[in-house]
Amino acid sequence: xxxxxxxxxxxxxxxxxxxxxxxxxxxxxxxxxxxxxxxxxxxxxxxxxxxxxxxxxxxxxxxxxxxxxxxxxxxxxxxxxxxxxxxxxxxxxxxxxxxxxxxxxxxxxxxxxxxxxxxxxxxxxxxxxxxxxxxxxxxxxxxxxxxxxxxxxxxxxxxxxxxxxxxxxxxxxxxxxxxxxxxxxxxxxxxxxxxxxxxxxxxxxxxx
Numbered sequence: 032x033x034x035x036x037x038x039x040x041x042x043x044x045x046x047x048x049x050x051x052x053x054x055x056x057x058x059x060x061x062x063x064x065x066x067x068x069x070x071x072x073x074x075x076x077x078x079x080x081x082x083x084x085x086x087x088x089x090x091x092x093x094x095x096x097x098x099x100x101x102x103x104x105x106x107x108x109x110x111x112x113x114x115x116x117x118x119x120x121x122x123x124x125x126x127x128x129x130x131x132x133x134x135x136x137x138x139x140x141x142x143x144x145x146x147x148x149x150x151x152x153x154x155x156x157x158x159x160x161x162x163x164x165x166x167x168x169x170x171x172x173x174x175x176x177x178x179x180x181x182x183x184x185x186x187x188x189x190x191x192x193x194x195x196x197x198x199x200x201x202x203x204x205x206x207x208x209x210x211x212x213x214x215x216x217x218x219x220x221x222x223x224x225x226x227x228x229x230x231x232x233x234x235x236x237x238x239x
Contacts, residue, residue, distance in 0.1 A: 033151045035090070037160040037167055038082060038180040040067045041194050047164050048191035050184075056094060056164070056192070063188050070184050070214035078210060078218060080112045082180055086119060087156030090147065092166030093125035099161075100133035122150060124166050144173040151175065164192040172198040178222050179204070185215035201227040 040050040049055035049064035056064065091099065099116065106113025121136040124143040131138045139146045143166060150158065160167055160176075170176050181194070205224035211217045233239050 033087070033153065033155055033158050034177045035147070035151055035158045035160065035170070035175055036082075036085075036178040036180060037170070037176050038079075038182075039162065039167070039194050040182045040184060042066065042184055042186050042188040042191075044187045044189065045193040045195065046188040046191035047162070047167075047194045048188075050162075051098075055098060058192070059190075061191050063191065066186055066188055067182075067184050070186075070212075070216050072212055072214050075182070075212045075214070075216055075218070076112070078212075079182075080115075083112050083115050083159070083161075085157050086115070086159040088150075088158045089116065089119055089121045090150070090158050090160045090163075090166075091121065091123050092163035093123060093128055094165070095162040096121075096123040096125070096128075096131070096133070096136075100131070100136070104133065143169045144175065147175055148173075164194075167194070168196050168198065171195065172200065174200050174202075176223075178220065180218065180220055182216055182218045203227055 039047050041047045048058070048061050050067035051065065052068070053064040103113050103116045106117065108114070117134060119135065121133060122139050123131055123136060124139045124146060126140065128138055139150075147170060160170065167176075203224040203226065204221040206219060206221055208220040209217060
């Protein structure tokens with residue numbers, strides 16, 4: 032079974048909508064697009080490149096696909112992230128697209144959870160989801176995400192689509208790596224770690 036990793040840029044209050052530009056995603060009148068951009072630095076871009084380099088395939092929702100397909104083919108020849116994204120197999124889960132034009136892209140039409148479950152069962156290395164907020168909610172609800180690469184930005188956005196929205200499965204995660212950057216961003220790598228556990232805190236319980 033292939034591992035599926037989701038890489039997300041989130042605000043401190045959990046918003047992942049439109050981190051990269053004003054017009055990325057204006058659903059529900061979202062007016063804060065581009066909130067992540069001022070915090071990027073070369074070190075963080077290098078780490079994103081290292082994560083992307085692991086991927087054997089890219090899985091995207093329709094909106095993120097359209098953004099990536101319009102920009103990454105324009106990348107310089109020496110842009111390692113662009114070269115990787117342009118060359119690797121890509122899959123787009125969409126009920127509305129009829130065709131795809133980005134090199135090495137396959138359109139997945141139908142039930143996204145079933146299609147991704149089938150994709151994970153194929154031979155190959157790590158599948159990565161970048162952004163794709165709406166698709167990611169489906170994957171989380173169906174417990175199809177094995178690893179999370181979460182870049183937490185030191186901003187509060189207030190409203191917008193969140194990484195863990197309604198319907199997320201209660202569960203534990205294990206932190207396996209943390210990297211901090213000069214701009215205040217902290218990148219955390221999490222893997223699944225079983226079902227949610229419960230307890231009680233306080234002196235009467237002997238744990239305070």
